[in-house]
Every structure is written in C-alpha cells, then in structure tokens.
Amino acid sequence: MAGSLEDHTISTELSRELNLFHLTMMGVGMMIGAGVFLGVGNAIRVAGPGGVLLTFALNGMVAMFTAMSYAELSSAIPRAGGAYNFARVAFGKGTSFIAGWMEWFASSVAGSLYAVTFAIYTMHYFNQLNLLAWLPIDIFYGEKILAVLVAILFVYINYRGASETGKTGAFFTLGQMITLGIIGAAGIWVFIQDPSRLHNFQPFLPMGWGKLLITMGFTYVAFEGYEVIAQAGDEAIEPKRNLPKAMLYSIFAVTVTYLVVAFAAVVGVKAGSPGVDGPVWEWIGGFKEKGFGMAVQRLMPFGGFLVTLTVIFASTSALNATIYSATRASYALGRDRMLPKMFAKISLKNRTPFIALFGTAVIVLFVAGLLPTMDVASSASMMFLLLFFLVNLCVIKVRRNMGDELNYGYLMPFFPLLPILAILIQATLALWMHQMSPVAWIIAPAWIGGGALIYLLYAKSRSVTTSYEIVTLEEEKAEEVSKNRVLIPVANPNNALQLVRNGFKILEAKQAQVELLTMVKVPEQLPLSHAEDYMWEGREAITEAMIYLTTYFPVTTTIRYCRNVARGIVSAAREKKIDTIILGWKGKTARTDYIFGSTIDPVIQNAPSNVLVFKNCNETTYKRILVPVSGGPNSRLALAIAAIMVDPADGYIVPLNITAPGKETLDIEQFIEKECEKGVRDKVKEPQYAVSKQVSATILEQAAHYDLIVIGASNAKALSHLIRSSIPEEVAASTDKPMVMVKSTEGIQSFLKRYL
Helix, strand or coil: CCCCCCCHHHHHHCCCCCHHHHHHHHHHHHHHCCCCCCCHHHHHHHHHHHHHHHHHHHHHHHHHHHHHHHHHHHHHHCCCCCCEEEEEEEHHHHHHHHHHHHHHHHHHHHHHHHHHHHHHHHHHHHHHHCEEEEEEECHHHHHHHHHHHHHHHHHHHHHCCHHHHHHHHHHHHHHHHHHHHHHHHHHHHHHHHHHHHHHHHHHCCCCCHHHHHHHHHHHHHHHHHHHHHHHCCCCCHHHHHHHHHHHHHHHHHHHHHHHHHHHHHHHHHCCCCCCCCCCCCHHHHHCCCHHHHHHHHHHHHCHHHHHHHHHHHHHHHHHHHHHHHHHHHHHHHHCCCCCCHHCCCCCCCCCCCCCHHHHHHHHHHHHHHHHHHHHHHHHHHHHHHHHHHHHHHHHHHHHHHHHHCCCCCCCCCCCHHHHHHHHHHHHHHHHHHHHCCHHHHHHHHHHHCCCCHHHHHHHHCEECCCCCEEEEEEECCCCCCCCCCEEECCCCCCCHHHHHHHCCHHHHHHHEEEEEEEEECCCCCCCCHHHHHHCCHHHHHHHHHHHHCCCCCCCCEEEECCHHHHHHHHHHHHHHCCCEEEEECCCCCCCCCCCCCCCHHHHHHHHEEEEEEEEECCCCCCCCCEEECCCCCCHHHCCCCHHHHEECCEEEEEEEEECCCCCCCCCCCHHHHHHHHHHHHCCCCCCCCEECCHHHHHHHHHHHHCCCEEEEECCHHHCCCCCCCCHHHHHHHCCCEEEEEEEEECCHHHHHHHCC
C-alpha cells in the first residue's frame, strides 16, 4: 500500500482570526523588511542608479506572475503549508517534502536576515550618536547579539497566537508604510524643487543590462510576501476570497513603494556636496547595505532617525511574518508525518504550533548569529527562487489534471503563459546568483540534499495519505511478456465483460500486456480508511474481466483510491507507460457541462496514450466500416483500428472525406499511401468524397449503410466542456450505430504529456 490510510486528526485546530487587512499587512510586512534597506545600496553599487529602479520594477512584475500562481492554488487548496500543499497535490510526497523543507528554511533564513537588518541599522544610528562608546565588544558582535535578542522577542510574540501575530504585524507594517511614505514624498519634493537632481541617474546603466540579473536575484527575497499569506489558509477568514486578494494587493503596494523610495534615495544626494566627490550613485553604492540610510540622511533633516525608525518598523514586521510562515511550513510537515508528529502539536492555550515554532527559532537564531549578511540574503533569495519555480510548475499541473475537481476562488488570466514566463526568469536568476554569492550555491543544495536524505530515511515510510492523493490499495502483477500495455478501467461487473470483448481484437493485434484497473470512490465526508468498504464492486468487475482474458493474455489487476476517477486513470496510464486506454460509453449523458461525461472527457483530454472509446459495440469484427477522414494522427489511428476490427474474410473499410463548400478537399489516396501500413491499405475500399455544410449530418446519413463507425476525436482543446462539442463528438452523441472514437497521442503535445 502506497502510504498509510490511518485516520489522522489533530485534536486542537489553529484559530481562524485573520481578515483581509491582516493578511495584506502580513504580506506587505514580510516584503518591506530588507528589500529597501539592504537592497538599494547594493543594487546601486552593482547595476547603477537606473539599475535599482529597473531591478525593483522587473522583480515586481515577475513576483506578480508567481503571486497569481500562489493566489490560484491558495484559493483552491487553502491550508497551512503553502507550497508544500501545492506540491503534494501536483507531484506527490517526495517533491512536496522538498518543497516544505525549502519553505521552512527559506522563511527562517529570511527571518534571520530581517533580524540582522534591524541590528545593523539600529547599532549604526546609535554609533553615529556616540551612544555605544561604553560597549566592551566590537560593534559587529553587538549587531549579532541584538539580532538574536530581537528574534527571540518575535518568537515569543508568535507563540502568543495568530491574532497577536496579525495585530502586531499590522501595527509595525502601518508604521513602516507611513515612514517610507514620508521618505518617498520628500524625494519627490526635492526633485520638484531641483529638477537637476535627475542628473544623478546619468549614466542610467553604467554596468550594462547584464548586471540586472544579479541585482534581481539577490533582491528577489524582498518580494516573497505572498508566501506567508499562503501559509495562513487554516487561520484566514473566508480564505478562498481573501487569500488571493491579499497576495495581489500586497505585491502592487510594495512594488510602488520600492520604486518611489529608491527614486528618493538617488535624488536625495546632491552632486558635489561635502563628501560626494564622484558620481552620486558611486557614493551611495560605496556604503553597500548601508547606502540607503546614508542617502536619506542627505535627503532630509533627521533622515538618520527616520531611517532607523523605518527599519525598526519594517524589519520587525518582516521578522514577525517570516517566523509565522516558517512555523506553518514545519507544522504542515508534522501534520502529515513528514517530520515527527510533535511538530504538529498545538498549544491548548494559545492554539499555536509551539514545537514547530521552537524548531524555526533554532534556525533563525543560528543563521542570524553566525552567517554574514549578504550570504544570508543570497541564500534566502536562492531558496525562494527554487520554491517559486516549483509552485509555478504546480499551478500548471494542478489546473490541467484537477481543474474539474477543485473549487477555485481565483483563476489567473493568460494561463499558462504567465507561470511559464516566471519559470524561465526564475531559473535564469537562480543561475546568476553565483556571481553575487557563491556561498548561496553551497548552502541551498546542501539543505536540499539533507532534506532528500531525511525523506528517504524517515518521511517516505511514515507520511500519511492526504485526500488529494492516489493510493494503490491492491495490485496483482502478471509476468511481463510484452511492451505493448493496454489499460482497461472497469467499475461495473454488469458491463466489464462487454468492455473487454470490445477490445479483444485490439489486444490480440498488439499481443498486449493487459492492465485491469478499478478506481474506488470514497465519499468526501468519509476518511480514507473507509476505502475497503467501497471496493467490492470493483473487485467483482475485475474478476469478470479476468475470466475472459487470462486464457489469452498476461493480466495485471490494480485497485486504487482517488477522489477523482479520471485523474486516477490518467495517473495510472502515465505510471505504467500505457500505450492504449480502452473505455466504454453508454451514450449521451444527462449533464450538459460534459460531452461524454465527467470521467471520459478528462481522460481523452489529458491521457498520455492512445484512447479508444467504444459505444454500442456488441461484436468483435465488422464487415463494413466507415472511417471519416480529415487527415492527421487521429485519422491515421482510426484507419488502423478499423483494419484490426474489420472481418478478415470479406470485410472492407470505406474512408470518407467531407469538406465545406469552397474548402480544399483532402486527397485520401495520397494520405493513406503516405501514412498507413500495408495491412491497412489492403482493407481500404474506394474512398468517398462529399461537399456539405452539415458535416455531422452527412456522416450520420452515410453511416446508415455501414456496420461500424470509427472516427478520430477532435483535438484536446475542443473537448473542453466549456464550449460546444465539435463534429466527432456530435456524431458520437447522435448515432445509434456501433462506434469507436479514437484519440492519438502522436506529436509534441503527447510527448510533453507522457514525460512531463
């Protein structure tokens, strides 16, 4: 059995107290924590004055793409765990453990970064005021000690509960937005009073466009706030509505804030003023992570105090949010037994996962106290880039495989273009990270490698099954004697025998290895441990089919659980490397939102193998077979199936091509000569041609003279139940004749379905 079906509940649940305002403030607070204070000075140093603006603008755009992926997935799967949950649904246990492991580390490291940011700016300001002369240690060690102390404070605040965390985060986030707004307004005012300050942006990109990839890479950590919002699925009020809104609102607000504040920093320094001997951007960049603070001191009176105050608000709100996010990631791993179940223990008093919080605190304090600042920032950015890369893959796979199954509160536009663009950009940024911090390329793979080892040695054998997963309940494997695998899903013992009789000639021609599959449906209100109660009908169907098949073919039988039968069939076809799926269809369904039904439609659309759908087929061979032909792989497969099912003694196949008036006619003889094997060509009688505006009606009229229709399906997109059915589906739904509809998987689309 692939995973335990034990009932797993945690007696005490997380408290649902976070509204849209709290969620948005958590996202904003997590983002505006280090992006401005550490990122501006370093980005100007590496990419120049224009580079810092382009860095934040482009990162904001890329972050919006990924935020839409998070928003869509969070609206459908609103649970604590974020990317871990998404990967569990999309790719299974192994990938999801690595996602949760990265998420835990990345958020914890980001929290360390914010604690260090707070310490650097606070100590720097006090040092400028000569208030640290009494300090018996070097200021560097003072910064580390202060970082550890402030981290401990916010670990305690998180322990107090979600409401306390949300209110504290909202307070500090509002404070930082006000102070940053003052800095931005001051920059705009200075520019209006002295437009010559725009000369500070000359040259705009002194280091060239290539440096943008570096600055985008190490500042990307400043845009990961939507990740903490995704972690709040179990604690958000109306999560399907509020989680997506909070993500998109926070990205927009933060991107605008970054651009305004970065502009203010550049124009805030007057060229040629005391101490500024060269270009302004070189002067700011020379201070590295402290460059923003130095620029603001030149911008306005009490600038140093304002920056310090802003840092206190921003870094602490971000620290608060990242500790919350990291804790929920490790809690989710414990909840599903990927980590020891003690990580899922919840305080009865505060209703917070206190063991997970303690584990997070250990990482935060260790990194804040021992690792250098830029390597901390780069490591966090690296982990988030890899995590977001995975989430963008998840949104594509989940929408495609489970779109009909999930209840979405938000669907992104231009799907799947936006997640694909985000994937390409994030992969590029991750590769360029080595130029900023080679250490990041050591820390990130080391953590992932350690996680893979823990999964193999611990989590793989102990994790519990979630309701979205596919579980093999029983399987009896036959000896493998053929590479041609044919999958026949059976469910009803009353028609299982007829279905395998329909496909007998196909199995015989392929000398097939037969895979009989039954999918067990457990009502959603019941736990997975009740699967055994719903298996008897599937077992009986398999027995009926085996009685007929085992004399002739090697037969493997499998009983699986899945909430969605179509997804279970497609998954089995992919795992078992199936060549052909044989399905039966009773006829037109009463539902108007599907063509063939909620099972057959998704299988035809998503299967990585050829699909044959039989309707009203009571014989194994037929004398006169009509094959409507329009060219392409489906027509080629239809002719091949017809050649298998035609009576070998005196049967024949008639290909028919119908075109609309004024349209070019397909040369059937040339198509068959080029695309079909000799065995098919020998069974083909003289092709028929017709011109008609009513293609479906003409096919049905011609079919009256034949014993069987074999027709190729329309392409996958036409099978979407959101649009009207196309010609093959209209024929299939309207005819009472025996019919086989086929879908071929030849071409690049099928290659991607099979291997990706």
